[in-house]
Amino acid sequence: MKFPHAFLAFALGAVLAAGPARAVDLSMVSGDTGVGQKVLREILDQYEKKTGNKVTVVPMPPSTTDQFGQYRLWLAAGNSDIDVYQTDVIWAPQLASQLVDLTEATKDVVGAHFPQIIQSQTVDGKLVALPIFTDAPALYYRKDLLDKYGVKLPATWAELADTAKLVMDKERAAGNKDIWGFVFQGNAYEGLTCDALEWVMSNGGGQIVEPDGTISINNPKAAAALEMARGWVGTISPPGVLAYQEEESRGVWQTGNAVFMRNWPYAYSLGESEGSPIKGKFDVTTLPPGSGEGARPAATLGGWNLAVSKYSKNPDAAIELVKWIASPEMQKYRALNASYLPTIQALYDDADIARKQPVIPRWKEVFLNAVPRPSAQAKVRYNEVSSQFWTAVHKTISGEGTAADNLADLEVSLTKLKGAAW
Missing domain, CATH: 3.40.190.10 (Periplasmic binding protein-like II)
Structure with missing residues (x-):
């Protein structure tokens, strides 16, 4: 099904409705490759225009091994300079104790995602990261x-x-x-x-x-x-x-x-x-x-998610940023412009995505063979x-x-x- 513009406007309005009243500066880390960094910046530019908040992206090396090592160092040090971490699907159990529980804040949106992906980011009953795109080779x-x-x-x-x-x-x-x-x-x-x-x-x-x-x-x-x-x-x-x-x-x-x-x-x-x-x-x-x-x-099975550091000085704003990037409209934007696979189930039936990125609906067959690490x-x-x-x-x-x-x-x-x- 194709998301009507009215639905997308409503969804994003709801994401921002509880947002902070004053502008804040946020930072997030990302190891996106290819055009991923460019598309992320475009998504953040839209967020900044809508909210007045500013978001700085701290680029990470493409190696997930190097990223994980740096994340652990920052979190172990209680680093408050990073508000949002872009996390691999396998990291939730290892980083959970230092991430904000998103269960209550995302209860209005988690139902749109593939349940198994939400489950992969749930540790001891707490949702510690919200998925933004999934992956399978x-x-x-x-x-x-x-x-x-x-x-x-x-x-x-x-x-x-x-x-x-x-x-x-x-x-x-x-x-x-x-x-x-x-x-x-x-x-x-x-x-x-x-x-x-x-x-x-x-x-x-x-x-x-x-x-x-x-x-x-x-x-x-x-x-x-x-x-x-x-x-x-x-x-x-x-x-x-x-x-x-x-x-x-x-x-x-x-x-x-x-x-x-x-x-x-x-x-x-x-x-x-x-x-x-x-x-x-x-x-x-x-x-x-x-x-x-x-x-x-x-x-x-791969995939990437967004988590909020428990050391963030602006956790509420950081949560709203996470919900913006993970929203149906922004996942669709990423799919159209970088062929990233959505975690929103309905987007696999979206006519715009099928027309511009016909490979995405076909990736369902790949997921049938997906195995977890x-x-x-x-x-x-x-x-x-x-x-x-x-x-x-x-x-x-x-x-x-x-x-x-x-x-x-x-x-x-x-x-x-x-x-x-x-």
Whole structure:
């Protein structure tokens, strides 16, 4: 359904009705990539014009690992300079004690969001962050090149490797010496946890730590998935992929130098922007499954939220800012201008979004394969669990030891961590 203008005006009016009477200065942190920072600034400009308040954005490095480390330092120090934090979906259990409970202030708006996303930000019955967009990765592919060589979309990871090499070799033979078959996020950071969880889950290798707390990562199917990925490096993927995060992957892809890419939704609108070498030449589909029993497609659930620091000097104004950015109109604005996926359910049926960003309604299929990282199981120790996992994965795909040995060592480390804290 399309939101009528009257509804949007009413919704935003309600958001601001309880706002502060006097203008205040607020600050928020954001690690948005691509056009995300620009679109956020435009949203904040509209807010400032409407309220008279001023909002300063403190930019963060694109690495979520670096962002989380800085957040913990600021919050541990009781920093009152930051009012609003933009938080990853996995951080709620770890930061909850230092964030404002938004339950009462948002009771008029939470019903419009996907319930599972609201639940992910609820800790001990308290809503500690309000979602502003959600995320799940997909497989980007050069449809023009697949058509050129008469090949179909790969049905498994193994087929992807074969197809990527076939097209890469033919393109290089035709003079395109810089092209690679597949780019992904191979750096040692949270992004590699996401990529590797998909390889392992799609191969029937489990969720690292299962919902009941069982440490499951040390198994042959998980090891096979990581050995598969090791085989990509230097063959269909550039050696430099071991240092790639999202933007490095997109940089190779958008210059036309990759056949396939694993990345998040934000890369779609950038690829289709004016002047992009691949505009009109690519499409997206779900990530493929592995092979054999238990194989299934898997896409790591992502997403970003806004939380109010309990050390904020202007918590009421900060809450109203959060509600403004998370409102239906602003989520629609972000979707239209940056192809970010809304957390407002009705926006997936919005005619304007379907017309300008047709990929967004199609992302529903990707969400069917979404899997969470084990943050609910590991709670405040999730960052350590993830760090140990991505370290073992990075060692494996870099050729430092076998997957079986690295996962055996990982199991020992996670077992010690669980015994100490879970």
